Amino acid sequence: MEKTRAYDIIIKPILTEKSYMMMQENKYTFKVAKDANKLEIREAIELLFNVKVVDVKTMNYKPKPKRLGRSEGYRSSWKKAIIKLADGYVIRELQGNM
Template sequence: MNEAKLFEIIRAPHISEKGTRVAEKHRQIVFKVALDASKDEIRAAVEHAFSVKVQAVRTLRVKGKPKRQGHRKDWKKSYVTLAPGHDIDFTGVA
């Protein structure tokens, strides 16, 4: 897989209360990913972008909410479990 495709798979980290809780307890990081991304592609993208070892990947599709002026788009969420000894720090604080 080419490098450009790997960087298109991961859209953003999904920061929430639940995401913070699973990060502390289970070494899992939550990402918003492309709708057509497979688990193997997500694993390769995270390992390449952050130089970590991924132990497992779980995915789910989140349905967009209906709003007054239309409808939000569906999106895909990925729970990435990191191998022991690996960590990703998004805060940038040393």
């Protein structure tokens, strides 16, 4: 896999209170492309951050209806991946404020 494709798969990290708690267990959370499968996500993380991935769990989120006055619409659907790294590996770029 080339780096440009890896950047298309991994959209952005999800940094919340819960995800910071999971970082202590060596689990990291990312927003990923909706059409990416677990193998592609694993390869992209290993290529971009130079780490060893042990497990990948994915979740698909459906669009939510939203309303602002009389106009109605939907938020976009998206996909989340939780990555578990092998012992001894960390992603230092995401642990800046810990």
